[in-house]
Each structure stands twice: as structure tokens, then as C-alpha cells.
Amino acid sequence: MRAAGRPPLPPDPFPPYMPPDQSPGARPPMQTYLDFEKSLAEIEGKAEELRAMARHDPEMDVANEAKALDSRAKTMLSDLYKGLTPWRKCQVARHPQRPHALDYIGALFTEYTPLAGDRGFAEDRAVVGGLARFEDRPVVVFGHEKGHDTQSRLDRNFGMARPEGYRKAIRLMRLADRFGLPVITLVDTAGAYPGKGAEERGQAEAIARATETGLEITAPSISVIIGEGGSGGAVAFATADRVAMLEHSVYSVISPEGCASILWKNAEKMREAAEALRLTAQDLHKLGVIDRIIPEPVGGAQRDRGLALARVGQAIGDMLGELDAMTPDERRAARRRKFLEIGSRGLA
Structure with a gap:
């Protein structure tokens, strides 16, 4: 209990740190792409567009197309990161x-x-x-x-x-x-x-x-x-x-x-x-x-x-x-x- 007439305490300069979702497999909510990842961004963007269309229209059957794009993106991502140049690592x-x-x-x-x-x-x-x-x-x-x-x-x-x-x-x-x-x-x-x-x-x-x-x-x-x-x-x-x-x-x-x-x-x-x-x-x-x-x-x-x-x-x-x-x-x-x-x- 604060004594009468004493000024209030200043706010805590070190509030508890609340990290984002850190569980394995979790990605940032909006992925930021680097310059050399532009082709990958296009493929992942198309796959997400298909899934968004399916959410709005349940009758659309795009699961196979989206899965194929995901597979292609996964292969491209692996290939990109296998041979990174020093500048790309920067x-x-x-x-x-x-x-x-x-x-x-x-x-x-x-x-x-x-x-x-x-x-x-x-x-x-x-x-x-x-x-x-x-x-x-x-x-x-x-x-x-x-x-x-x-x-x-x-x-x-x-x-x-x-x-x-x-x-x-x-x-x-x-x-x-x-x-x-x-x-x-x-x-x-x-x-x-x-x-x-x-x-x-x-x-x-x-x-x-x-x-x-x-x-x-x-x-x-x-x-x-x-x-x-x-x-x-x-x-x-x-x-x-x-x-x-x-x-x-x-x-x-x-x-x-x-x-x-x-x-x-x-x-x-x-x-x-x-x-x-x-x-x-x-x-x-x-x-x-x-x-x-x-x-x-x-x-x-x-x-x-x-x-x-x-x-x-x-x-x-x-x-x-x-x-x-x-x-x-x-x-x-x-x-x-x-x-x-x-x-x-x-x-x-």
C-alpha cells in the first residue's frame, strides 16, 4: 500500500517479454521474402490464393493443385538454401x-x-x-x-x-x-x-x-x-x-x-x-x-x-x-x- 502523498511508482522499464509462437513448425504470420526468394514467393502466394478461394467456396476442389504447389515450393526452398553465396548468407x-x-x-x-x-x-x-x-x-x-x-x-x-x-x-x-x-x-x-x-x-x-x-x-x-x-x-x-x-x-x-x-x-x-x-x-x-x-x-x-x-x-x-x-x-x-x-x- 502506497503511503499518502507519495508519488506513484514509475512504470516497469522491463515488462515481461512475450515471445511469439516458438513451437517447432510455426512460421511468422506474414512471411517476409528476400530478393533471391521472389520465385518462391510467387509459388507460395499462388498456393495460398487457392486455399483462400476454397475457404470462400467449399465446392471448389483445389486441394491437389495447392498440394502440388506446396511440394514445388518445398523443393525450390531446399535448392535455394543448399547453395547460398556469402552475400545471400548476409x-x-x-x-x-x-x-x-x-x-x-x-x-x-x-x-x-x-x-x-x-x-x-x-x-x-x-x-x-x-x-x-x-x-x-x-x-x-x-x-x-x-x-x-x-x-x-x-x-x-x-x-x-x-x-x-x-x-x-x-x-x-x-x-x-x-x-x-x-x-x-x-x-x-x-x-x-x-x-x-x-x-x-x-x-x-x-x-x-x-x-x-x-x-x-x-x-x-x-x-x-x-x-x-x-x-x-x-x-x-x-x-x-x-x-x-x-x-x-x-x-x-x-x-x-x-x-x-x-x-x-x-x-x-x-x-x-x-x-x-x-x-x-x-x-x-x-x-x-x-x-x-x-x-x-x-x-x-x-x-x-x-x-x-x-x-x-x-x-x-x-x-x-x-x-x-x-x-x-x-x-x-x-x-x-x-x-x-x-x-x-x-x-x-
Whole structure:
């Protein structure tokens, strides 16, 4: 009961997260198609039109035609995603309907208690994280959150963290290390925010300190790149014992557009840049930059969010099991050795 004369409490800045339908097989209510999926969109659109006509006129027998179109679309989808070029993988990694950090936290973690602020300047809503349980085990989880609509994307700064976000991550990692809790990070950012204010408040220093903290802690740490892993903004969250990537995610020192603008003075050369950057999960696994590739549903994580979430959860559980077999000092030594050896393995 509030005392008389006391002003009302402000609204909760962290309302309970209500994820969309995440059950295996569920698709977003309105599928968004990428440029290279136009032919697929036409076929799936025709099949849906036939079903809509049948709903309005029960006497119409279009079941066989719709089924044939569905079969054709399924084959086309499988063929499209078997041979994705690096640039097309970039497009899939940026798909607006891919599950984001809060989707994974809502589906895989229980008793999630968000923690806010860097205890120095401000709260950065591009970075979400806190205490939670994974398979009934206490953990610390944090990651980049891009948002799911126009307002939330603006509020989250499109997942591009400022120095405060990286300092919040440092705070969370140190908290985990103090109590021996596993650290699980979810990477999905085009890069750290390059604004004037962020640079004035020490963006580069904050990223470097976050990377240093990731190397120093003795608690087990796992990082999963769920979409884009852009530049130092991603590395700061991906300095972990085990680094995994979803099959169609990307991880690079710079975006293809940025690389093309520098090398060719032409951002339209992004396809060539994507090829040269070796940013796919398959290339990075060969180079030893990452430890594991997590398979995605046919058509990408956005086509079957529930299955994608379940596979990431299984991979996190497997990696935690591997790390539990090591002592804290062994984990830290192996982690540092792994990052020192990056680049010593070439592509086959």
C-alpha cells in the first residue's frame, strides 16, 4: 500500500517479454521474402490464393493443385538454401524475422532477471542481459537485441551498442566470475555504434576491456552468433571458451558494404567483398575461428523459429557439458591459447 502523498511508482522499464509462437513448425504470420526468394514467393502466394478461394467456396476442389504447389515450393526452398553465396548468407543473417536475443532468452532460459546499467553513465538498451537458469542451472546471459518493429528497433538502436552496453557486459561477466556462473552470450549486431558521443565516452576502450574480461574470467563461457557478428562490437561478446554460429549467420571484421566502400570505393561491390571476407560459418570453422556450426531449419531460422531455438539450446547444453570437464584454470588457459592460434589454420 502506497503511503499518502507519495508519488506513484514509475512504470516497469522491463515488462515481461512475450515471445511469439516458438513451437517447432510455426512460421511468422506474414512471411517476409528476400530478393533471391521472389520465385518462391510467387509459388507460395499462388498456393495460398487457392486455399483462400476454397475457404470462400467449399465446392471448389483445389486441394491437389495447392498440394502440388506446396511440394514445388518445398523443393525450390531446399535448392535455394543448399547453395547460398556469402552475400545471400548476409541477407539471411539480417532477416527481420530471425529470432533475436530476447527470443532465445524467453524460450531457453527460466527465471530471467534483467540487470540494467553500467554503474557509470547510463543504461544501453541495445544490450540485454541478467541472471537466469538454463536447464535449471544458474547462469548469466546477455546479448545484442535488435528489436522486432520500428519502435523497438529505434529503442534498441538496431542492436548497435554504445560504450555503456559493453561496460554492462563487463559488469555481468565479473558478476558471473565471482560466483562461478557460466556466461552465455548471444551475438547479433552490425557493429558497435559509431556515433560521436559513443566515441567521446570511450567506445574503443570499452570494447577492448570487454574482450580482455572475456579472456580473464575463469567461469565457463559460451558465445552463439545468431545473426550478424559485426566487427569489434561482436568480438567483445564472442571472446569465449566455445564460439558457435548458426548455419546462415555471418561473422566478420567489417560489413561487406563497408569493405567494398574502402577497397573499391563502391558499396555496390558488396558481393565481391562478402566472398573475400570469408565471413560464413563454414569458412570460419575451417579457419578455427569458431568451434561449432549449429544447423538451421530448411529456409533459415526465420522459417521455423521453434526448431532453431531448440537446436541452439541443445548446442549450448552440449558445450556446457564439455566445459564442465575442465578446471577453471584449464578453461582460461585453453581459451587464451585458442585466440592466440586464430589464423594459423588456413582454408583447405
